[in-house]
Amino acid sequence: MNYNWDWGVLVREPYLEWLTSGFTWTIVVSLTAWVLAFSLGSVIGIMRTTNSNLLRRIATCYVELFRNIPLLVQMFLWYFVFPELLPQDAGMWVKRGMPMPEFTTAAICLGLYTASRVAEQVRAGINSIGQGQRNAGLAMGLTPAQVYRYVLLPVAYRIIVPPLTSEFLTIFKNSSVALTIGVLETTAQARQIEEYTFQGFEAFTAATVLYIIVTSIVMLLMRFVEGRVSIPGMISLGAK
Amino acid sequence: MIQLQDVSKWYGDFQVLDTCSTAVSKGEVVVVCGPSGSGKSTLIKCVNGLEPFQKGDITVDDVSVGDKATDLPKLRSRIGMVFQNFELFPHITVAENIKLAQLKVLNRNEAEAGQKAMQLLERVELADQADKFPAQLSGGQQQRVAIARALAMDPIAMLFDEPTSALDPEMINEVLDVMVELASDGMTMMVVTHEMGFARRVANRVIFMDEGRIEEDCSKDEFFDSQRGDRAQTFLSKILHH
Ligand SMILES: Nc1ncnc2c1ncn2[C@@H]1O[C@H](COP(=O)(O)OP(=O)(O)OP(=O)(O)O)[C@@H](O)[C@H]1O
Numbered sequence: 001m002n003y004n005w006d007w008g009v010l011v012r013e014p015y016l017e018w019l020t021s022g023f024t025w026t027i028v029v030s031l032t033a034w035v036l037a038f039s040l041g042s043v044i045g046i047m048r049t050t051n052s053n054l055l056r057r058i059a060t061c062y063v064e065l066f067r068n069i070p071l072l073v074q075m076f077l078w079y080f081v082f083p084e085l086l087p088q089d090a091g092m093w094v095k096r097g098m099p100m101p102e103f104t105t106a107a108i109c110l111g112l113y114t115a116s117r118v119a120e121q122v123r124a125g126i127n128s129i130g131q132g133q134r135n136a137g138l139a140m141g142l143t144p145a146q147v148y149r150y151v152l153l154p155v156a157y158r159i160i161v162p163p164l165t166s167e168f169l170t171i172f173k174n175s176s177v178a179l180t181i182g183v184l185e186t187t188a189q190a191r192q193i194e195e196y197t198f199q200g201f202e203a204f205t206a207a208t209v210l211y212i213i214v215t216s217i218v219m220l221l222m223r224f225v226e227g228r229v230s231i232p233g234m235i236s237l238g239a240k
Numbered sequence: 241m242i243q244l245q246d247v248s249k250w251y252g253d254f255q256v257l258d259t260c261s262t263a264v265s266k267g268e269v270v271v272v273c274g275p276s277g278s279g280k281s282t283l284i285k286c287v288n289g290l291e292p293f294q295k296g297d298i299t300v301d302d303v304s305v306g307d308k309a310t311d312l313p314k315l316r317s318r319i320g321m322v323f324q325n326f327e328l329f330p331h332i333t334v335a336e337n338i339k340l341a342q343l344k345v346l347n348r349n350e351a352e353a354g355q356k357a358m359q360l361l362e363r364v365e366l367a368d369q370a371d372k373f374p375a376q377l378s379g380g381q382q383q384r385v386a387i388a389r390a391l392a393m394d395p396i397a398m399l400f401d402e403p404t405s406a407l408d409p410e411m412i413n414e415v416l417d418v419m420v421e422l423a424s425d426g427m428t429m430m431v432v433t434h435e436m437g438f439a440r441r442v443a444n445r446v447i448f449m450d451e452g453r454i455e456e457d458c459s460k461d462e463f464f465d466s467q468r469g470d471r472a473q474t475f476l477s478k479i480l481h482h
Pocket residue numbers: 251256274275276277278279280281282283
């Protein structure tokens with residue numbers, strides 16, 4: 001194979017700067033999307049466990065809609081189709097007026113998509129707790145909202161730390177889809193370096209290593225979180 | 241104190257409770273027994289509105305449970321309930337379990353709630369376990385904490401749903417002892433249990449349920465001594481031979 005290895009390309013400017021900036025965008029898109037996914041996903045997940053038929057139905061529709069359309073398609077829909085559906089002025093603002101339209105669209109789209117997955121985990125966590133705990137809370141005079149706040153959610157979130165970790169990891173990987181609407185994140189920058197220098201192996205190896213670093217940090221962080229929130233005397237909450 | 245008037249309840253087409261009427265007056269201890277699936281748990285959960293019912297009326301201290309306008313959380317805070325599976329909250333300590341509703345429902349301050357918790361833990365002889373988590377206690381200890389947690393709200397009545405049937409035999413008595421003491425202190429109690437020894441010692445009345453109906457509702461002496469409906473007889477002989 002006639003390939004001219006040149007690892008030096010990774011530390012030369014402007015390529016080093018491209019990678020750094022790409023990596024920063026990966027982190028920023030992912031974290032912004034996660035904040036949205038976690039908060040909205042929690043609300044939707046909780047709605048699916050309430051007694052209200054209407055709330056349950058709305059939440060179920062949300063989950064089915066966002067979980068079943070491929071992320072790439074959602075990205076295109078939000079970026080290309082959604083602005084056209086708005087009144088002209090609003091559409092223009094979404095396309096050009098709002099700050100960093102590509103970033104904003106990507107973060108919101110990824111957040112809404114991941115929210116549907118977080119919602120399913122939250123729902124599963126709450127449902128695994130069982131009616132007995134709910135009844136015990138209600139029986140002592142707590143309101144349904146207080147039962148969620150003090151009884152169900154503290155345990156449900158502990159149970160779902162592992163699946164939430166995996167959703168959190170997935171959001172970093174999925175953030176690469178943002179390149180399709182022009183966000184210059186890690187994968188996009190690696191591709192650009194490849195186009196400019198033909199050192200594709202080096203560029204994509206660097207990208208891979210960056211993703212692995214993020215993954216490892218997240219895993220360590222979550223293991224720490226899991227240790228911090230574990231309940232003395234309980235081997236496994238999920239097994240109940 | 242507790243009045244049930246022709247209470248009926250259905251799960252879809254299936255009738256779980258069939259025109260149940262009874263009353264528990266202040267200071268009275270009523271034991272509810274009957275075969276599995278006869279509706280005992282459902283009946284007792286209707287009393288504090290954990291289960292809705294379609295017909296009839298239940299009043300507790302003259303407040304209607306079925307009335308839409310009733311502030312159910314407030315009413316429930318005045319009725320203690322103890323469950324078969326203890327239902328302590330696993331993520332907080334024993335003391336915090338007893339303080340939670342005092343703080344969030346009765347708006348007591350931290351010091352008051354803490355003091356009450358310790359006082360009740362002493363009463364159930366678990367003061368030394370205050371800072372442990374529920375999973376670190378035995379079943380019998382957990383159930384005593386659950387009783388203390390209910391008492392912390394200064395309830396006007398206590399409901400028990402098979403409080404000892406999830407316990408190993410050697411732990412049953414430590415829980416029954418607490419309940420006997422509670423009864424002799426004059427607490428109004430409605431107790432679903434198959435512990436006929438307990439019924440003999442402290443019950444004023446015994447209710448026998450079968451297929452959603454109250455088949456027997458009589459004084460303890462009548463229940464244990466006289467001739468009764470066949471099913472109560474058969475059922476009783478079965479559990480007494482255990
Ligand atoms: N959520 C529900 N949906 C449908 N049927 C139910 C539901 N809960 C209880 N039942 C049925 O109602 C009947 C009465 O149940 P309940 O739990 O009150 O019986 P029980 O007398 O307490 O029995 P056990 O001694 O086993 O606790 C049973 O036949 C049960 O299958």
